[in-house]
Amino acid sequence: MDFELTEEEKAHRKEFFEVCKELEGKKPASYVGFEATYGIDECWEYHLYCAKEFAKRGWLALGWPPEYGGTGTMMDQVLFAEARGYHRIPGFDIFGVQMLAPTLLQAAGDSIKKEFLPPIARGEVMWCELWSEPNSGSDLATLTTTAIKKGDEYIINGQKTWNTGAHRAEWGFGVFKTDPAARKHHNLTFILLDMKTPGITVRPIPYMDGGTPFCEVYFDDVHVPAKNIVGQENEGWAVVNLLAGFERSGMVEIMSMFHELEELVKYCNETKRNGQLLSRNPIIRNRVAQLACELEAARAIAYRIADLQNRNEMALMDASAAKIFYSELGERFAFFATDIAGPYGQVKTSRWAPVHGAWEKSFQECFVTTISMGTNEIQRNIIAWYGLGLPRMK
Amino acid sequence: MDLRFTEAQEILRKMARDFLATECPKTLVRELEKSEKGYSPELWKKMAELGWMGLVIPEKYEGMGYTFQDLTVLLEETGRNILPGPLMATVISTFLILEAGTEEQKEEFLPKIARGELIISTALLEAEGTFNASGIAAKATPKGNDFIINGTKLFAEMAHVANYIICVTRTKDTTPPEGGITIFLVDSKTPGIHCEVIPSIAADKLCEVHFENVTVPKKNMLGKMDKGWPIVEMMLRKGAIAKCAESIGATQTCVEMTVAYSKERVQYDRPIGAFQALQHIMADMWTSMQTSRYLVYKAAWMESEGQPCAKEASLAKAYVNEVYKNVGKWAIRLHGAIATSYDHDIPLYYRRSKAADTAFGGTDFHRERVAQEIGLI
Numbered sequence: 001m002d003f004e005l006t007e008e009e010k011a012h013r014k015e016f017f018e019v020c021k022e023l024e025g026k027k028p029a030s031y032v033g034f035e036a037t038y039g040i041d042e043c044w045e046y047h048l049y050c051a052k053e054f055a056k057r058g059w060l061a062l063g064w065p066p067e068y069g070g071t072g073t074m075m076d077q078v079l080f081a082e083a084r085g086y087h088r089i090p091g092f093d094i095f096g097v098q099m100l101a102p103t104l105l106q107a108a109g110d111s112i113k114k115e116f117l118p119p120i121a122r123g124e125v126m127w128c129e130l131w132s133e134p135n136s137g138s139d140l141a142t143l144t145t146t147a148i149k150k151g152d153e154y155i156i157n158g159q160k161t162w163n164t165g166a167h168r169a170e171w172g173f174g175v176f177k178t179d180p181a182a183r184k185h186h187n188l189t190f191i192l193l194d195m196k197t198p199g200i201t202v203r204p205i206p207y208m209d210g211g212t213p214f215c216e217v218y219f220d221d222v223h224v225p226a227k228n229i230v231g232q233e234n235e236g237w238a239v240v241n242l243l244a245g246f247e248r249s250g251m252v253e254i255m256s257m258f259h260e261l262e263e264l265v266k267y268c269n270e271t272k273r274n275g276q277l278l279s280r281n282p283i284i285r286n287r288v289a290q291l292a293c294e295l296e297a298a299r300a301i302a303y304r305i306a307d308l309q310n311r312n313e314m315a316l317m318d319a320s321a322a323k324i325f326y327s328e329l330g331e332r333f334a335f336f337a338t339d340i341a342g343p344y345g346q347v348k349t350s351r352w353a354p355v356h357g358a359w360e361k362s363f364q365e366c367f368v369t370t371i372s373m374g375t376n377e378i379q380r381n382i383i384a385w386y387g388l389g390l391p392r393m394k
Numbered sequence: 395m396d397l398r399f400t401e402a403q404e405i406l407r408k409m410a411r412d413f414l415a416t417e418c419p420k421t422l423v424r425e426l427e428k429s430e431k432g433y434s435p436e437l438w439k440k441m442a443e444l445g446w447m448g449l450v451i452p453e454k455y456e457g458m459g460y461t462f463q464d465l466t467v468l469l470e471e472t473g474r475n476i477l478p479g480p481l482m483a484t485v486i487s488t489f490l491i492l493e494a495g496t497e498e499q500k501e502e503f504l505p506k507i508a509r510g511e512l513i514i515s516t517a518l519l520e521a522e523g524t525f526n527a528s529g530i531a532a533k534a535t536p537k538g539n540d541f542i543i544n545g546t547k548l549f550a551e552m553a554h555v556a557n558y559i560i561c562v563t564r565t566k567d568t569t570p571p572e573g574g575i576t577i578f579l580v581d582s583k584t585p586g587i588h589c590e591v592i593p594s595i596a597a598d599k600l601c602e603v604h605f606e607n608v609t610v611p612k613k614n615m616l617g618k619m620d621k622g623w624p625i626v627e628m629m630l631r632k633g634a635i636a637k638c639a640e641s642i643g644a645t646q647t648c649v650e651m652t653v654a655y656s657k658e659r660v661q662y663d664r665p666i667g668a669f670q671a672l673q674h675i676m677a678d679m680w681t682s683m684q685t686s687r688y689l690v691y692k693a694a695w696m697e698s699e700g701q702p703c704a705k706e707a708s709l710a711k712a713y714v715n716e717v718y719k720n721v722g723k724w725a726i727r728l729h730g731a732i733a734t735s736y737d738h739d740i741p742l743y744y745r746r747s748k749a750a751d752t753a754f755g756g757t758d759f760h761r762e763r764v765a766q767e768i769g770l771i
Contacts, residue, residue: 001403001463002396003695009395075395261768269771279770282762289761292768293713296706300688307397321681383680384673388653391668 003303005079012076016083019057023050024087032349033361034256035368037090038165039211050091051123060097061121064105068113069121078251078306085255095164096120096127100173103243107190108230116171116192128166128195130174130217131240133159138378140175140240141184145219147176147191149226149233154178154191156199156222162372166215167202169195175236188236192228199223209364244374248319249302249309250326253369257295257326257333260362263355264288264337271354273342284340291333298326317387320379327369327376334362397691403467406460410468413444414475420739426478427597431555433479442510447484451492455504462632463698466639466690473643476742478598480513480552482640486633487514487560490577494617494625499579503558515556517547517603518626525630525755527572527623532605534563534576539612541565541578543605549752553601554589556582561605566620575622579614580605596749631704633754634711635697638690641718641750644743645683648725651740652676655729672728679724682717689713705767712760715751722747 005013026049028042036043054060062077064070084092092098101120104113119125136142145158156176166172171194178189195202199222204212231239268279268288278284301322308315337359338345349357370376384390399407417437426432441447450465451457465485472481484507491503506512522529532545543563553559559580566574580587586608592600617625653676656667666672693710696703722744726733733740751757 001399001691001695003692004699005395265769269769277771285765285770286758286761288770289712289764289768292764293709293761294685296709297685297689297713300692301685303395303692304397304684304688307395310395317680318684320677321684324677324681325685377674380674380677381670383677384670388673388676388680390653390656390673390676391665393664393668393670 005075009075009079012072013079013082016059016076016080017086019053020083020087020089023053023089023091027089029356030349031088031090032356032358033365034088034090035207035211035213035365038168038213039207043090044168047090048123048126050089051093051126052091054091055121055123058121060092060123061101061117064101064117064121068105068117074310075306078249078303078310081249081251082255085252086259088256088259091123093120093123093126095129095169095173096125096171099129099243099246100127102246103239104230107239107242111227112192112230125171126165126169128163128169128172128215130160130163130166130172132162134161138375141237143175143177143188145176146180147178147189147224149178152226154189154224154226154229156191156193156219156224159216159218161205161214161216163202163215163217164213164372166195166217167204167212171195172217173230175240178236179234182234185237186234188240189233190230190236190239191224192230193222193224197222197224207364209361213368245314245316245319248373249305249315249322250298250369251302251306253330254295254298254302254326257330258299260333260337260355260358261288261292261295263358264291264340267354268340278340287336287340291329291336294325294329294332298322298329301325317383320374320382320387323369323373324376324379327366330362330369331366334359334366338363397688399467403464406464407467407471409444410471411474413440414471414477418475418477420476420742423476423478423742424737430591432552432591432597432599433555438479438510441481442508445508446481447488447510448504448508450485451488451504451508455500456508457504458508461698462635463694466636466694469636469639470643473640474647476644476746480515480555482633482636483515483551483556484513486629486636487516487558489632490516490560490616490625490629491579493628494577494622498613499616503579512558513552513556514558514560515550515553515601516560516562516629517550517553518562518629519549520545520547523548525759527570527575527626530562530564530571530575532561532563534561534565534578534610536565536612537609541576541610541612541615543578543580543608543610545605547603547605549592549600550603551601551753552599553582553603554591554599558582559587559603560616561603561610562622562626568620572623574620575626576619577616577622577625578610579616580608580610581614584608584610594749596746598746598749627704630754631707632697634707634760635690635693635703637750637753638686638710638714639694641714641747642683642686642690644746644750645686645714645718645721648721648740648743649676649679649683652679652725652728659730666728675724675728679721682721686710686714686717705764708755708760708763708767711755712757712764715757715760718747718750 031043037047058071061070062072063074147154147156175188179187199220201218205214271278305315347353445458448457449460453459534541534543565576568574586606588604590602594600659666689710693706
């Protein structure tokens with residue numbers, strides 16, 4: 001067993017961190033919390049700028065095969081995620097680069113790969129996902145939005161919801177019911193569509209903090225070329241499962257929390273209450289140390305997942321465990337940081353807020369990781385059923 | 395980066411697993427808990443034949459020359475099965491000789507340890523129960539070519555059967571208290587030593603050792619006069635990681651037994667493992683086990699590579715302490731009343747989770763160290 005990076009990997013990691021640090025210097029003041037990417041105009045512009053900076057270095061195609069513009073290795077992806085997480089830099093389209101690209105590489109036909117992968121690698125086209133519907137959250141098999149084939153087109157009708165950044169994205173991917181008569185898991189098709197197609201209406205949903213990271217998307221006789229599918233017709237369920245398996249180690253979120261921990265330590269070292277620095281309070285020392293332990297445990301399992309994925313091995317159970325663990329650690333972190341800040345823990349980004357209001361933001365944003373990408377309760381089912389082999393209730 | 399065990403480690407692991415399954419059944423574990431000695435000399439002999447006591451001892455001293463990481467692979471298995479006896483006490487004491495011993499001391503002790511002829515226990519703690527140097531009050535006073543030790547040590551594991559006791563003493567009162575610590579290798583037959591077993595939760599024979607005018611030849615000093623504390627720190631660090639390895643093995647057994655039982659036990663016409671209320675707890679048990687595992691492996695790897703890892707050792711120990719106790723607790727809860735009985739295997743693990751927690755520093759002790767390491771002033 002060897003945790004050491006190669007000299008080449010160390011050099012790459014250093015470069016990732018240097019570039020991200022430089023980009024951090026250009027971050028708009030309003031960019032607090034990752035969801036700001038979608039909610040605030042200047043943050044979206046910053047996202048696009050960072051994407052171009054990454055693209056020109058080939059960093060949006062790390063680990064891809066060279067024929068689609070690929071550079072670097074799977075390990076580089078992990079090291080790059082560490083740097084982006086630590087410096088909290090957007091520019092890496094979660095939907096296009098992280099989810100769709102590896103799915104296309106494994107499951108799409110050659111013409112689809114050639115058409116869609118290069119613009120992703122160039123940071124030109126931003127994507128959104130179209131999964132959930134008002135009555136289909138965790139239970140995706142009950143989706144009702146239909147895509148009925150007519151000639152060389154699908155005609156889509158229905159509604160999707162909780163679509164992150166759908167009001168910003170140029171393209172979307174999702175699953176739609178293509179055979180309403182077939183039994184579940186055999187009636188869905190994975191479709192790629194231009195978000196400017198006539199008949200699509202996107203409405204932002206105000207989040208609890210007033211931001212607009214999420215949208216609902218309405219489809220009213222939306223015509224999509226029939227060639228824009230991934231996998232076979234009615235076999236979209238397999239594509240969804242494939243996509244769900246990519247990069248769930250949470251390295252970005254974990255490294256972001258490492259940065260937050262450093263800020264928390266600094267805050268405790270500088271802030272006095274009752275005539276004493278917070279850092280001298282044994283209860284606070286104990287709790288901060290506990291967070292540090294949990295964070296290091298999260299990072300250790302993220303490396304474990306990276307190690308498996310580097311060898312193209314399945315990391316299903318570990319990925320679910322990591323997702324549960326780091327996302328709930330995010331909740332604990334937010335609760336604790338806002339606690340020790342006392343009355344300042346409730347202050348939004350302003351001159352009164354500690355750490356630019358990042359903790360108040362986390363208190364509201366922590367649900368993004370616990371609920372999305374398969375709720376933590378679903379992740380626990382995955383561990384129980386597929387990992388531990390426990391029986392499913394009929 | 396390659397987080398797989400090496401082939402040699404896989405062989406060691408499998409050999410240990412098979413050996414312990416045959417040679418150390420739970421009937422023996424219970425028997426040894428009740429016995430006076432607390433270990434089986436026959437089993438000890440067989441372990442010596444496998445080279446376990448000499449695993450990390452270099453080949454020139456008749457050991458196997460394996461790494462610290464290899465040792466943690468073995469200890470994960472001893473934890474997984476439960477192995478009562480002085481293996482941990484002896485191996486951790488061995489590190490003190492390896493790191494601080496003179497060539498003469500190494501030649502005298504290491505081959506005998508490797509052959510299974512010596513049991514060694516390190517006597518560190520005293521009445522206050524702290525792992526900090528401030529707790530060391532047992533005095534060693536020079537007298538000619540000897541030192542005279544007076545004081546009382548507590549929680550020295552297996553000291554009652556040890557051939558040698560490594561005694562951490564105070565030779566000077568200093569501020570800070572780390573300054574005046576000296577370590578001695580004491581023959582346990584020396585007049586003036588009295589040993590008493592403290593009844594403890596894992597029946598793992600933690601002893602109170604009285605030293606009353608105990609004469610130790612100066613040549614038995616381990617390391618330098620007054621400079622013993624860094625060696626103790628090394629032992630605490632290695633011991634903490636080693637104990638973590640044992641604990642993740644034990645945690646894994648708790649998870650596996652609980653999952654297996656929940657598939658068999660039928661209530662309300664179905665296996666209880668079909669209920670989500672239980673499934674989610676088992677998923678959490680597995681998650682906490684798996685998050686511990688790579689934290690421990692990383693610390694073990696760093697220690698093995700000779701990298702500074704005081705922080706990683708404390709991060710791991712503080713985390714694993716709580717994981718083992720909680721997984722053990724849930725293992726009993728999910729089994730139900732049956733697992734509260736003395737004859738059930740799960741309580742053997744649950745009780746040891748408390749013993750493992752206190753060994754080489756409890757959760758709060760290590761959290762405080764983490765607090766310092768991450769820069770809280």
